[in-house]
């Protein structure tokens with residue numbers, strides 16, 4: 001689910017909401033189908049980990065703990081594991097590129113904004 005808001009934080013124009021299958025995009029980018037596809041990809045990633053961690057958690061512990069773990073899985077993995085964050089962003093930028101964002105622009109954003117320690121050339125190779 002996508003919500004459109006006036007302003008996020010002055011840096012980002014779209015982002016997934018922590019612990020929920022929801023993303024917010026600034027209203028001025030409402031027509032940007034690529035950005036929408038990028039954020040929907042992150043929601044899908046959240047849902048996949050939610051199901052996997054929720055199912056494993058409910059087998060190994062109680063439902064309340066499993067639910068909380070499932071809700072936190074994507075965001076914790078994204079924040080802590082740089083390889084997961086890189087994988088998640090590469091997938092999201094590849095979706096965004098299907099709507100016309102150039103590989104140069106996507107590679108620059110990937111290299112500069114996600115604490116991945118990538119050069120633009122390395123980012124480009126991941127996006128090809």
Ligand SMILES: [Zn+2]
Nearest residue numbers: 038042089092
């Ligand atoms: Zn992203």
